[in-house]
Amino acid sequence: MSGQVLESPVSATSRQHDDSVSADRSQGSIASVTMPExxxxxxxxxxxxxxxxxxxxxxxxxxxxxxxxxxxxxxxxxxxxxxxxxxxxxxxxxxxxxxxxxxxxxxxxxxxxxxxxxxxxxxxxxxxxxxxxxxxxxxxxxxxxxxxxxxxxxxxxxxxxDPYPLLRRAAFLARVICSMILLGGAVGKWTPEYWSGEVFYDIYFVDRDFWVFNLMRERFDTETLKTMAMWYSRKVILVESIAGLGMWLLPARWAAFVGVTIFFSIAFLSNPLLFSVLTCLVGLSAVGFFVPAKTTLTS
Incomplete structure (x- = not known):
C-alpha cells in the first residue's frame, strides 16, 4: 500500500528484545539503590x-x-x-x-x-x-x-x-537554637558600658591570666589597651548581633562553619573555662556539616 512501510518480523523481534533488556537493566539499577536505614x-x-x-x-x-x-x-x-x-x-x-x-x-x-x-x-x-x-x-x-x-x-x-529530610530539619533547629543564644548574649551587651569597652577592659585586659591578654599587656600601654578593649567589645557585640539575627537563615553548611568558628573562637581567645559553656554549641553547630548538598540516593 502507498505511504506505508512494512517492518520485517526479524526487525520487530530484535527491537522488542532490546527494549526488554533495557527495562531489566533499569529495574536492576533501581533495585540496587536504597536509602540509608x-x-x-x-x-x-x-x-x-x-x-x-x-x-x-x-x-x-x-x-x-x-x-x-x-x-x-x-x-x-x-x-x-x-x-x-x-x-x-x-x-x-x-x-x-x-x-x-x-x-x-x-x-x-x-x-x-x-x-x-x-x-x-x-x-x-x-x-x-x-x-x-x-x-x-x-x-x-x-x-x-x-x-x-x-x-x-x-x-x-x-x-x-527518612534520614535526609530529618537531617535538614535537625540542622535548621540547631542553628535556630544557636542563633537564639548568640542574640541573647548580644542583647545583654547592648549597654554603654559594653560599647565603650569598660566592662571587657575590667574583666580581661587588666589582670586576666590568659595568653592573649598577657601578650597585650607586655606590648601595649594602658591607654592603648583601653582602646583595644573598646574595639574588641564592639566587635563581639556586632558579631553576636549579626550572627544571632542571621545565622539561622544561612544554608546548613555555611551556618555550621560560622557557628563552629564563633563558638570555638570565643573560648579560645578569651577564657578556656568558657569551653564548658560553648563546646556543646560547637557540636550543635556542626550538625549542618552532615546535611548533604542535595537529596541523593546512596547505593
Whole structure:
C-alpha cells in the first residue's frame, strides 16, 4: 500500500528484545539503590558528635563544679526563694553526675527507646541544675539544656523518619537554637558600658591570666589597651548581633562553619573555662556539616 512501510518480523523481534533488556537493566539499577536505614549513617554520626561535645563540655565544668560543691558543703547558704530540696548540695551533685551518666547511656545504648530515655534523663538532670540555688545562673547548664532538648527531639525521630529530610530539619533547629543564644548574649551587651569597652577592659585586659591578654599587656600601654578593649567589645557585640539575627537563615553548611568558628573562637581567645559553656554549641553547630548538598540516593 502507498505511504506505508512494512517492518520485517526479524526487525520487530530484535527491537522488542532490546527494549526488554533495557527495562531489566533499569529495574536492576533501581533495585540496587536504597536509602540509608533510619537512624544510621549521617543521622547517627550527627547524634554522636552532639552527644560527645555535650559530654566534653560538662566534664570541662568538673573542676569548677567540684570547688563550688565543697564551698556549699562547708558554708551552707540558704535562700528562702528556693524550696529546701533545691538548696541541697546533694541534689545538685546527683543531677550533675546523672546528666553525665545519661549521656554515656545514650551513646552506648543499642535501642532507640534507650537513647530517648537517656536523652530525657539528661534533660531532666540539667533542668534540675537550672532550678537549683547553686547553679541556676550558670550558663554551662543553660546551653547544655538547650542542646539536650535538641538531642531528645532527635532521638524520638531518628529511628523511623527518612534520614535526609530529618537531617535538614535537625540542622535548621540547631542553628535556630544557636542563633537564639548568640542574640541573647548580644542583647545583654547592648549597654554603654559594653560599647565603650569598660566592662571587657575590667574583666580581661587588666589582670586576666590568659595568653592573649598577657601578650597585650607586655606590648601595649594602658591607654592603648583601653582602646583595644573598646574595639574588641564592639566587635563581639556586632558579631553576636549579626550572627544571632542571621545565622539561622544561612544554608546548613555555611551556618555550621560560622557557628563552629564563633563558638570555638570565643573560648579560645578569651577564657578556656568558657569551653564548658560553648563546646556543646560547637557540636550543635556542626550538625549542618552532615546535611548533604542535595537529596541523593546512596547505593
Amino acid at each position: 533510619p537512624g544510621s549513617g549521617r543521622v547517627f554520626a550527627a547524634y554522636l558528635v552532639v552527644q560527645c561535645c555535650l559530654f566534653i563540655g560538662l566534664v570541662w565544668k568538673y573542676s569548677f563544679f567540684y570547688l563550688a560543691d565543697q564551698v556549699y558543703r562547708h558554708f551552707p547558704i540558704s535562700d528562702s526563694f528556693f524550696p529546701e530540696w533545691l538548696q541541697s548540695p546533694d541534689v545538685a551533685r546527683n543531677a550533675y553526675i546523672g546528666s553525665l551518666s545519661a549521656i554515656i547511656l545514650g551513646v552506648f545504648g543499642l535501642t532507640p527507646w534507650m537513647r530517648t530515655f537517656a536523652a530525657m534523663g539528661t534533660t531532666g538532670c540539667l533542668g534540675v541544675l537550672l532550678l537549683h540555688q547553686s547553679s541556676h545562673n550558670d550558663m554551662t547548664f543553660a546551653t547544655s539544656a538547650w542542646v539536650s532538648l535538641w538531642v531528645c527531639w532527635l532521638t524520638t525521630r531518628m529511628s523511623h523518619e
